[in-house]
Amino acid sequence: MPDLDGRRYCRVCQDFLPLTAFPRGQRRFTCQAHLWQRIGKRAQQKLSDKPRKKLLARMWMQLWKDQRVVGQTVVALKQADINTLLEAHLGSSSDKPKGGLTVLPRDPSVPVSSGNTVLVMKQARRELLAGYRQHEAGTYQSKLQQALSSLEHAQKPATRGHIEMEPTCSRL
Numbered sequence: 549m550p551d552l553d554g555r556r557y558c559r560v561c562q563d564f565l566p567l568t569a570f571p572r573g574q575r576r577f578t579c580q581a582h583l584w585q586r587i588g589k590r591a592q593q594k595l596s597d598k599p600r601k602k603l604l605a606r607m608w609m610q611l612w613k614d615q616r617v618v619g620q621t622v623v624a625l626k627q628a629d630i631n632t633l634l635e636a637h638l639g640s641s642s643d644k645p646k647g648g649l650t651v652l653p654r655d656p657s658v659p660v661s662s663g664n665t666v667l668v669m670k671q672a673r674r675e676l677l678a679g680y681r682q683h684e685a686g687t688y689q690s691k692l693q694q695a696l697s698s699l700e701h702a703q704k705p706a707t708r709g710h711i712e713m714e715p716t717c718s719r720l
């Protein structure tokens with residue numbers, strides 16, 4: 549669409565505006581104001597992803613440290629996998645994760661992987677790990693069951709208390 553009488557069409561305004569309303573340089577059909585609006589929205593979206601990224605990094609690091617406590621050196625779980633767990637846990641609701649979820653292995657005697665991972669409340673973690681350190685591997689399982697069911701009770705009835713990831717061979 550050609551400029552008409554020193555005016556150019558803005559697709560967002562759906563109107564002709566003076567050329568001065570457009571950014572100089574590359575010829576665009578979005579006025580300066582609408583261009584900034586779009587860029588601003590994109591920046592805001594990135595910003596809102598930031599807490600999630602921080603949370604995932606923190607959860608992964610915690611898991612990595614915890615794995616050393618139980619004598620494992622391999623963490624075959626990516627932050628994206630933890631995100632999948634969280635997403636599944638939170639469902640489609642936009643609720644922020646209620647502070648205090650942590651990732652633990654279902655069976656600490658083998659490395660964590662997407663098939664050997666559960667999400668539990670943070671306060672249960674310390675007890676579970678302490679128990680495991682005191683060579684109470686057997687009670688880890690029963691305590692884990694307790695932790696999982698208490699998480700379930702803390703949840704809204706519609707959502708499951710714990711989430712296990714489907715083992716995917718490609719990730720293992």
Ligand SMILES: [Zn+2]
Nearest residue numbers: 558561579582
């Ligand atoms: Zn415009």
